[in-house]
Amino acid sequence: MADPALSPSPQKHLAANDVVSCNKKSIDDAENSRENVAGETALVIDSAAERALCRKFDFRLLPVLAIMVVFAPPFALLGKKIGPSRMLPILMFSFGSFTLLTATTHNFSGIFALRFFLGAAESAFFPLVIFYLTTFYRRNELARRLAIFYAASNIANAFSGLLAFGVFQIKSDLVDYPWRWLFIIEGTLTVLFAIFVFFYLPKSAAEARFLNEEEKSLAYHRIQVDSSSVVNEAFNLRESLQIFKRPSTYGFLLIEIALGVPLQSVALFLPQIVQRIVKNTIQVNLYTVAPNITGAVTLLILAFSSDLLRIRFPFICLGFALTFTGFIIYAAIDDVERQIKLAYYATFMMTWGTSAPSVLLSTWYNNNVAHEGQRLALTSVGVPLANLMGLVASNVFRDQDKPKYAPALITTASFGGFGILVSACLGLYMVFDNKRRDRRQGVKLSARDVPTSRLRDGPKVDDFRWFL
Incomplete structure (x- = not known):
């Protein structure tokens, strides 16, 4: 006869059954939760219809946004209130007008005043473009669209020196200095294009006149489940500023600072860097074309891969690593004439490394903020912060250090290394936090499994998963 102490009692049988039942219920609930989430995400989504819809957006939005010329937070937030489709052409018209007026100036004070207002109008443009595109595209569709817009800017920069050279050859008695023609031509084209864009851009995906009712419904649903918690939400300043209570916000802003120095160094000083290789002014302009174009190509490759x-x-x-390597190689070369191919190759690496992170970083934090106002608030601070780092670049490229500019190259490389460190730490934290949330809920979810309609409060929500 078995020892009663070792024999399970009926109560113990019941308890064990309850535990098994409870565990099974938890597993079922977790599975159901996953199925519900996945079901909500995939609801009425037709892949072919989505691709056709994206193509319509591509042809309708990206060409005109790419042609446009590139106080950001207030202007950007005002743009949320009145609508990016209206604010973008207003900004464009403004800086086109200030460009035209620059052609009439005759002293430094006049140029300085106009450049101040032109810069104020330009500053909110890119943040608003980013936000505007988040209202049309899913999170995994955004990087390559922003890359197309930004690559157009890179290619324009590549040929801007040659354009300026050509304009300066204009012989005319209508102006006292040929440089005025550059401002007249650029300003006139910008103002005219801004008027066209004002009537061309749709207010939102769900209100686009070039879509039928079925496409509008699909467009609204896509953004509701994979971009915004509330589509076309009315602007609320207090709610928008809540983004600055998130610790991750300051990680993203640190990366913007790290990015800004190499980005602005290449944008502002690539001709001076290339002058170490070639001396002739026209050749310097020619030698900057290829690195800028390959930078645009690299941006597109990395952005498409990131979306995929x-x-x-x-x-x-990876982008920061290319930046770091390019600047270190160039700084380490003592005899440029003997290693001219390596030196020129290093300038390519500089542009490869600065192009991609600028777009992917903006995409990364926009992908992780479902509240439209908070998304714009973060973008309108982050993008200008990177631009502000031009002050660092301008002060490290000193005349006494030319032609090598060793201190500037080493400083810029250091910011690239810092960017790798912060980006990797923030990304690995997100990986860890996603796994921790999976363990706590007993279900494995990724960012694509959770509709953004549930994520108004961000990481405070149990279902929140970081978009890595």
Whole structure:
């Protein structure tokens, strides 16, 4: 006869059954939760219809946004209130007008005043473009669209020197200095295009006149489940500023600072860097064309790859690594004439490394903020912060250090290394936090499994998963 102490009692049988039942219920609930989430995400989504819809957006939005010329937070937030489709052409008209007026100036004070207002109008443009595109595209569709817009800017920069050279050859008695023609031509084209854009851009995906009712419904649903918690939400300043209570916000802003120095160094000083290789002014302009164009191509490759794999931070780290390597190689070369091919190759790496992170970083934090106002608030601070780092670039490229500019190159490389470190740390934290949330809920979810309609409060929500 078995020892009663070792024999399970009926009560113990019941308890054990309850535990098994409870565990099974938890597993079922977790599975149901996943199915519900996935079901809500995939609801009425037709892949072919989505691709056709995206193509319509591509042809309708990207060409005109790419042609446009590139106080950001207030102007950007005002743009949320009155609508990006109206604010963008207003900004464009403004800086086109200030460009035209620059052609009439005759002293430094006049130029300085106009440049101040022109810069104020330009500052909110890129943040608003980013936000505007988030209202049309899913999170994993955004990087490549922004890359197309930004690549157009890179290619324009590549040929701007040659354009200026050509304009300066204009012989005319209508102006006292040929440079005035550059401002007249650019300003006139910008103002005229801004008027066209004002009537061309749709207010939102769900209100686009070039879509039928079925496409409008699909467009609204896509953004509701994979971009915004509330589509076309009315602007609320207090709610928008809540984004600055998130610790992750300051990680993103640190990366913007790290990015800004190499980005502005290449944008502002690539001709001076190339002058170490070639001396002739026209040749300097020619030698900057190829690095800028390959930078645009690299940007497109990395952005398309990032969208395909639905992951951001490894590609951002790769971009910073290219920047770091390019500047270190160039700084280490003592005899440029003997190693001219390596020196020129290093300038290519500089542009490869600065192009990609700028777009992917903006995409990364926009992908992780479902509240439209908060998304714009973060973008309108982050993008200008990177531009502000031009002050650092301008002060490290000193005349006494030319032609090598060793201190400037080493400083810029250091910011690239810092960018790798912060991006990797933030990305790995997100990986860890996603796994921790999976364990706590007993279900494995990724960012694509959770509709953004549930994520108004961000990481405070149990279902929140970071878009890596």
